[in-house]
Amino acid sequence: MNHPFIDVKGLTKKYRRKTALKKIDLTIDSPGLIGLVGPNGSGKSTLLKTAAGLLRPGKGSVTILGETVSRRIADQAAYLAEVDSLYDYQTVRQAVVFFSRVYPDFSVEKAESLLGELKIDTGMKIKSLSKGNRARVKIAVTLARDVPVLLLDEPLSGLDPIVREEILKMIIRHTDLNRQATVISTHEVAEVEPFLDYIIFVKDGSILLSEDVETLRETRGQSVVQAMREVLS
Numbered sequence: 001m002n003h004p005f006i007d008v009k010g011l012t013k014k015y016r017r018k019t020a021l022k023k024i025d026l027t028i029d030s031p032g033l034i035g036l037v038g039p040n041g042s043g044k045s046t047l048l049k050t051a052a053g054l055l056r057p058g059k060g061s062v063t064i065l066g067e068t069v070s071r072r073i074a075d076q077a078a079y080l081a082e083v084d085s086l087y088d089y090q091t092v093r094q095a096v097v098f099f100s101r102v103y104p105d106f107s108v109e110k111a112e113s114l115l116g117e118l119k120i121d122t123g124m125k126i127k128s129l130s131k132g133n134r135a136r137v138k139i140a141v142t143l144a145r146d147v148p149v150l151l152l153d154e155p156l157s158g159l160d161p162i163v164r165e166e167i168l169k170m171i172i173r174h175t176d177l178n179r180q181a182t183v184i185s186t187h188e189v190a191e192v193e194p195f196l197d198y199i200i201f202v203k204d205g206s207i208l209l210s211e212d213v214e215t216l217r218e219t220r221g222q223s224v225v226q227a228m229r230e231v232l233s
C-alpha cells in the first residue's frame, strides 16, 4: 500500500492560550514542489515543525509515509529551519562532517558538490560567512540529504533577489521532484509560482485552499498569485 508523503488529520496545536493550528486536514500524496503560503502568524512554521517531529501535535495526527511523526521521523524528512541551524565555531567543512554524522542519509559528496556550485570556500568559519553565504550553506546541507520529504521554512526570507533566485534554482535542480515532496513556505509567491505543483493557503491556523496548481488554473482560471489575493484577502 502506498502511503501519502504527508497526511495530517484533525491537527490542532496550541501555544498556551494561542491556537496556532485549528483542526487541519491535509494530504500530500504526490511528489513535487508544494508552496505553503499565508500571512505572518498564520501557522506555516507550526505546521512544518509539527510535520518535522519538532513539535508535538496537540490533537490529531501527522504521518509521513505512514509513520507517525516523532523525533525519529528525521530519517524521512529533512527540515530547514527559519532560524539558523549552523554552529558559528565550525568551518563549513566541519559542518558537513557534523551533518553526515547526524544523518545517515546525508551525502558528503553531494554537499561538497553543491557548495562548490555555490562557490563557497569550505575552509571558512560559519561565523565569518555573509548572510547570503550562510543561507547558501543551509540549503546545501539540507539538499544533501536523501529523504522523501523536505520541509523548507522560508528559505528565501530576508535575502537579496540574486541569492533568492540562486537558492530557488538549487531547490529545483537538486531535489528529485518525481520522487520527493518538497514543501516550501514563502511570502515570495510570484517568485516560486512557475515551479509549483501544489499550493496550500493558510490563514489564522486554518487551510483555506489546498489544490494542485494545474487544477487551480483550470477550475478557477486564475494564477496562484491571483488565487492568493482572493483567498487570503
Ligand SMILES: Nc1ncnc2c1ncn2[C@@H]1O[C@H](COP(=O)(O)OP(=O)(O)OP(=O)(O)O)[C@@H](O)[C@H]1O
Residues within 6 Å of the ligand: 015, 016, 018, 019, 020, 038, 039, 040, 041, 042, 043, 044, 045, 046, 047
Ligand atoms: N513558541 C510560541 N509561543 C507562543 N506562540 C507562538 C509560538 N510560536 C508561534 N506562536 C504563535 O502561533 C501563531 C502561528 O505562528 P507561526 O510561526 O506558525 O506562523 P507563520 O505563518 O510561520 O508566521 P511567519 O510567516 O511570520 O513566520 C502566531 O500567532 C504566533 O504568534
